Structures are given as C-alpha cells and as structure tokens.
Amino acid sequence: MCVPTLPSQIEFGGHRIAGLRLADCLDVDQSNELSARLFGSARMRRLRAAGSFHFTHDHVPFGPVSFDRMSWGAHTSLVPRTESLSGYYLVTLPIQGAARVRQDSHVHPLTRGAGGVFNPLRSFEIEAFEGFDQLLVRVDAAFLARAWQGISGRPLTAPLFFEHAMPESPALAASWMSLVTLGESVARLPLGSAAREYAQSALAASVASVLLTQHDHNHRFLLQGEVNTAAPRVVRLAEEFMLQRLREPVSVDEVCTASGVSRRSLFAAFQAHHAAGPIAWLRQRRLDAARESLEKPARGDLRVADVALEFGFPHVGEFAAAYGRAFGETPSVTLRRGRPPRARSG
Known part of the structure; x- marks a missing residue:
C-alpha cells in the first residue's frame, strides 16, 4: 500500500x-x-x-x-x-x-x-x-x-x-x-x-x-569571545607544540596528543582559524624560519642545503620550489642579499 x-x-x-x-x-x-x-x-x-x-x-x-x-x-x-x-x-x-x-x-x-x-x-x-x-x-x-x-x-x-x-x-x-x-x-x-x-x-x-x-x-x-584572541585554545596549544619543534619531525598524532583533541577536531579548528591544516601551517612556519636564517646567516659558508635540512626539508629542490611560491624569490637570492659584502683587499 x-x-x-x-x-x-x-x-x-x-x-x-x-x-x-x-x-x-x-x-x-x-x-x-x-x-x-x-x-x-x-x-x-x-x-x-x-x-x-x-x-x-x-x-x-x-x-x-x-x-x-x-x-x-x-x-x-x-x-x-x-x-x-x-x-x-x-x-x-x-x-x-x-x-x-x-x-x-x-x-x-x-x-x-x-x-x-x-x-x-x-x-x-x-x-x-x-x-x-x-x-x-x-x-x-x-x-x-x-x-x-x-x-x-x-x-x-x-x-x-x-x-x-x-x-x-x-x-x-x-x-x-x-x-x-x-x-x-x-x-x-x-x-x-x-x-x-x-x-x-x-x-x-x-x-x-x-x-x-x-x-x-x-x-x-x-562566537564565544575567542575572536579577539590570537587563536582558540586547541589551536594555540598545537601551535606552541609545533613551534618548539621546528627543527624536529612532527606527526599529526603527536600534535593531537599535545592539544588534547582528535584528528578530526584538530583539523576542523585549524581549518576554521587558518583555512589550512596543522601540517600545512607548520610547513609555512618552517619556511618563515628558513627565510629568517637566510636573511641573517650565522656563518659565511652557510649553504641553502644546510638551511633546508635544518628545517625539515630533505630535498633541496622541493624546498626551493616551496620557498619561491611563498616568497617570490629563490632561497639563494635571499642568502646572497643577507651576506655582508666582502672587504676588498688593498
């Protein structure tokens, strides 16, 4: 019927x-x-x-x-x-x-x-x-x-x-x-x-x-008063954990444990606040740190490959491509600009 x-x-x-x-x-x-x-x-x-x-x-x-x-x-x-x-x-x-x-x-x-x-x-x-x-x-x-x-x-x-x-x-x-x-x-x-x-x-x-x-x-x-802060608590905890490990391998599970939430909740919070996942956010922070290091090299013989490896990019070519997309120039250009001019011999 x-x-x-x-x-x-x-x-x-x-x-x-x-x-x-x-x-x-x-x-x-x-x-x-x-x-x-x-x-x-x-x-x-x-x-x-x-x-x-x-x-x-x-x-x-x-x-x-x-x-x-x-x-x-x-x-x-x-x-x-x-x-x-x-x-x-x-x-x-x-x-x-x-x-x-x-x-x-x-x-x-x-x-x-x-x-x-x-x-x-x-x-x-x-x-x-x-x-x-x-x-x-x-x-x-x-x-x-x-x-x-x-x-x-x-x-x-x-x-x-x-x-x-x-x-x-x-x-x-x-x-x-x-x-x-x-x-x-x-x-x-x-x-x-x-x-x-x-x-x-x-x-x-x-x-x-x-x-x-x-x-x-x-x-x-x-809608709960967090809009005027840098980020909601779960995002802040995850950011702090990852920033302390810019030079170390970091897994999503480790970030979840540090922030006390599930993978789904972590990704939802980052998408809502940053329009990006936590690992994409970490990758950008590592690129920022690499740029800072290239702009002010600690030693005269610093190489782009050294900086790439220091901040978790094992392949220099991939690092250079990501760096170029982020900053509009190659890492070698940044490094050359950051080095002080050599004194001319007399």
Whole structure:
C-alpha cells in the first residue's frame, strides 16, 4: 500500500503541524523510492522479522527549512547510497522509541530528548529499532552558510561540521520546542501568501540561529569571545607544540596528543582559524624560519642545503620550489642579499 500526496499532520510535543503525507507504505522497495524523492537514494531494509514494516513520511515545507516526520515501524536500517547528504543538514528530534546512528567512526543513540545532527560530506548509517518515530528538521547548507555570515560578520573559511550528538541542555530542548511551536503557527498560513513567505523566513532564521549559537560545531569558538584572541585554545596549544619543534619531525598524532583533541577536531579548528591544516601551517612556519636564517646567516659558508635540512626539508629542490611560491624569490637570492659584502683587499 502506497498513498499519494495527501494532507496530513505532524504531531510533536502536543503540537499538530499541518503538512503533506508523502509516503504510507508497507513495501520496503517502494519506500526506498518514495524516500529518495526528498532525501536522496538510500538502501532501506528490515533487520528482524518481528513487527510490521510501515514506512510513513509527512512533510511541511518552509522555504530553506522543512519539517519531516518519518517512521518505519519494524527494526530497520537505512544507509544512503551516496556517501553523504548532499547540500543540507538534518536535525533529528526523536518522538518515541530508539535508534542508533553511526556517522564517521562515531556511534551514538537516538532517544526522546537525545537527538542528533547529520552533516553534509559525512557518511552515516541509521539502525531504527521497532517503534522508532522522529521529527526531522532539514536545513539547506547554502542558507546556513549565509546565516553564519550574518551572525558572525565573516564568511565561512571551511564547511560547518556539527557534533553528531546534541548536548543535554534543557535550554536547547526548550529552543527546539519553541521552533516547533512557531512552525505550527506558520503552517496555518496559506501557501504562497505574503504572510506565509514572511513567516517562513522568520522561522528559517530562528532555526539557523539555534543551530549556530546553541549547538557545538567547528566554528562556534568565533562566537564565544575567542575572536579577539590570537587563536582558540586547541589551536594555540598545537601551535606552541609545533613551534618548539621546528627543527624536529612532527606527526599529526603527536600534535593531537599535545592539544588534547582528535584528528578530526584538530583539523576542523585549524581549518576554521587558518583555512589550512596543522601540517600545512607548520610547513609555512618552517619556511618563515628558513627565510629568517637566510636573511641573517650565522656563518659565511652557510649553504641553502644546510638551511633546508635544518628545517625539515630533505630535498633541496622541493624546498626551493616551496620557498619561491611563498616568497617570490629563490632561497639563494635571499642568502646572497643577507651576506655582508666582502672587504676588498688593498
């Protein structure tokens, strides 16, 4: 049984939001096809024979944001056929039951009061146990990037990545409930009316504000008083560790240990603050130190090869090429300019 688009209501926390029923299916294959219309192609399958498979999908469009309610009835897995979401974020707010999500190498549960965020460019899998029901808030990624610039006053230097699990916060739960309340009011307005368009814009802006200011993500430090400092704490710790080892081999794992974060968090922090990874940042600092050494040679017989090896560049040719890209001249030119003129014999 598959029902065509019909009026429906999304019920969440005592609110009933008028929308459309896009799917009402007892067949797994047909459910895959209907779900793909909005969320992209995925592989949906039953994991256990117990329970009755019954896929339902209700949808309420609000411009760059939509509210969707999805349930499967039986114990089901859902794996996107493409590697990740394409161009949008998904916030899941469980209504009842439980599920388990694997995103990258992280696994976290979904239960009522403990939702999560799915990011573009990050693969994920969902295992929904029997009776799991959820409200999904879909947010356009380009819209969220514009909202970030409006809130922070600066463009994104790297994609936004939210922590998968929502923090346990009564204030955050109250914020999402207030957005559902607002959505209920907006859905009552006639589609296409000026009032509906205005209200949808206000709702979308509110959703973006909650995501960007109350959820953990790789750019949030810029909104928390760190913007006036040289760098957020994790970046400062990593920088200090690497600067002390300009002349030594340094691995990413060592930098992670020194700064107390995972590889993913380290790279996210450096991308957000420097628009470059930690090793690329270290390479530039080594080039800066090499330039300083060439500009003021400590001895008259100093060679470019000596400086290259001192600062971790085993191949002089590669060092010269990187140096030229960074400073617009060869290291030998810098060295010649830095040497004092020889005294003429009499």
